[in-house]
Amino acid sequence: MSLKDKGEIFRKIPSVDRLLNGPELTKISSKFPRNLILRAINQVLEEVREDIQKNDVIESPGELKIKEVSKKVVDRLQLLSRPSLKPVINATGVIVHTNLGRSLLTDRVIKRFRPLSEGYSNLEYDLKSGKRGSRYSHVEGILKEITSAEAAMVVNNNAAAVLISLDTLAKGREVIVSRGQLVEIGGSFRIPDVMGKSGAKMVEVGTTNKTHLWDYEEKIGPDTALLLKVHQSNFQIVGFTEEVETSELVALGKKYGIPLMEDLGSGCLVDLSKYGLLKEPTVQEVLANGVDLVTFSGDKLLGGPQAGIILGRKDLVEAIKKNQLSRALRIDKLTLLALEETLTLYRDERAAVNEIPTLEMICQSYDGLDKKAQKLTEMLTGSETENYTLVGIDGHSRIGGGALPLQKLPTRLLCLTPKKMSAQEMEGWLRSYDPPIIARIETDQVLLDMRTIREKELKTVAQALKKLAIA
Numbered sequence: 001m002s003l004k005d006k007g008e009i010f011r012k013i014p015s016v017d018r019l020l021n022g023p024e025l026t027k028i029s030s031k032f033p034r035n036l037i038l039r040a041i042n043q044v045l046e047e048v049r050e051d052i053q054k055n056d057v058i059e060s061p062g063e064l065k066i067k068e069v070s071k072k073v074v075d076r077l078q079l080l081s082r083p084s085l086k087p088v089i090n091a092t093g094v095i096v097h098t099n100l101g102r103s104l105l106t107d108r109v110i111k112r113f114r115p116l117s118e119g120y121s122n123l124e125y126d127l128k129s130g131k132r133g134s135r136y137s138h139v140e141g142i143l144k145e146i147t148s149a150e151a152a153m154v155v156n157n158n159a160a161a162v163l164i165s166l167d168t169l170a171k172g173r174e175v176i177v178s179r180g181q182l183v184e185i186g187g188s189f190r191i192p193d194v195m196g197k198s199g200a201k202m203v204e205v206g207t208t209n210k211t212h213l214w215d216y217e218e219k220i221g222p223d224t225a226l227l228l229k230v231h232q233s234n235f236q237i238v239g240f241t242e243e244v245e246t247s248e249l250v251a252l253g254k255k256y257g258i259p260l261m262e263d264l265g266s267g268c269l270v271d272l273s274k275y276g277l278l279k280e281p282t283v284q285e286v287l288a289n290g291v292d293l294v295t296f297s298g299d300k301l302l303g304g305p306q307a308g309i310i311l312g313r314k315d316l317v318e319a320i321k322k323n324q325l326s327r328a329l330r331i332d333k334l335t336l337l338a339l340e341e342t343l344t345l346y347r348d349e350r351a352a353v354n355e356i357p358t359l360e361m362i363c364q365s366y367d368g369l370d371k372k373a374q375k376l377t378e379m380l381t382g383s384e385t386e387n388y389t390l391v392g393i394d395g396h397s398r399i400g401g402g403a404l405p406l407q408k409l410p411t412r413l414l415c416l417t418p419k420k421m422s423a424q425e426m427e428g429w430l431r432s433y434d435p436p437i438i439a440r441i442e443t444d445q446v447l448l449d450m451r452t453i454r455e456k457e458l459k460t461v462a463q464a465l466k467k468l469a470i471a
């Protein structure tokens with residue numbers, strides 16, 4: 001197509017004014033704010049221009065007719081006026097899915113949100129003295145109670161917990177860390193970068209696969225402020241490997257009077273090996289081992305809201321609380337409430353495992369998952385299956401969130417084999433459903449993992465599958 005022809009087409013694009021005053025948009029203009037209508041028009045026109053620019057052939061010149069473009073604008077308005085952040089159904093089988101919001105909160109938490117958010121609260125107000133209080137006081141007691149830590153503090157997330165701890169304890173000084181633990185967590189949280197931001201100097205010791213106690217000891221000098229251990233949460237080095245035991249590092253720290261900090265990442269408060277999972281050291285065990293400071297996330301294995309928890313020696317935690325950074329990293333009141341309520345459940349381990357959705361999903365039995373699959377299949381009996389065949393198969397779910405990377409959880413999956421569309425198209429169809437259903441693809445099949453689909457979501461999934469069958 002010649003440049004002249006293209007110019008001709010560009011000139012056919014309707015103007016903003018013509019669209020705005022055309023019959024299609026006049027009809028609905030009272031229903032939407034003017035700015036939103038303009039935003040929709042501009043987005044659609046931009047796309048029309050891009051299309052012309054990209055394509056040599058305009059498939060149908062009719063696309064440029066005012067009526068067609070107006071229709072696109074109306075569709076876009078519907079889309080733009082809906083909330084951006086919305087619930088989705090997680091059928092991926094990854095329980096602590098960072099992209100899907102990590103941990104689900106229990107009903108108890110949700111019930112407490114309303115009264116706390118529609119009224120004032122004692123967030124930083126001491127009701128006894130009538131004076132200013134501390135927002136941390138609401139979770140300090142319960143954290144100390146369930147972990148036996150000497151002191152506790154919470155911040156916005158675990159990245160912040162690591163940052164403020166390093167900044168407080170080691171700014172301008174040296175932190176010794178094993179090369180095997182210089183990890184990157186999803187979303188580009190890298191230990192060396194966080195160290196850089198905190199102003200601490202990183203002293204790497206050992207090699208990727210092996211670090212010995214003497215590697216640490218050799219580097220201890222007058223400028224050493226901290227020994228750091230980072231839990232290898234999202235990967236494992238196997239084969240010819242050696243890491244220094246926590247107890248040995250504790251002893252080394254004691255010998256030289258240097259605190260040992262461990263970034264636990266997930267931070268589990270229940271020994272999951274009791275439920276048939278691989279052994280992951282619990283927060284309580286790490287503290288009992290003598291580690292001076294531990295940090296972990298609130299929304300990974302703990303199963304609460306996004307938060308970073310710092311536990312350990314009183315003098316260290318008090319120093320962290322006084323750091324000016326804490327003002328920038330501070331936790332919001334709704335988060336505090338969710339954290340307090342979630343932690344309270346840990347007073348009774350059985351209640352925690354039954355009621356905290358993250359733990360409940362991890363501990364779901366294969367039989368329970370199979371029942372869920374059967375229930376869903378029964379909801380579909382008698383409906384059309386023009387577009388796919390459906391069978392139940394065995395497979396594995398993952399915990400996610402960088403926890404227990406080697407742990408495979410046996411699960412039951414519904415496997416959709418597409419007949420007409422591709423697996424990618426089918427996955428995309430489910431993703432654009434309302435509410436979106438996020439599935440995974442394996443060898444040209446679309447898999448729905450029963451573990452992360454909630455009981456109350458089964459009906460919605462069944463409805464979606466019925467529509468997909470004839471889509």
Ligand SMILES: *Cc1c(COP(=O)(O)O)cnc(C)c1O
Nearest residue numbers: 157158159185233265266297402
């Ligand atoms: C997940 C993780 C972090 C980051 O925690 P966020 O709560 O996501 O900020 C830091 N360190 C380790 C080892 C982790 O696994």
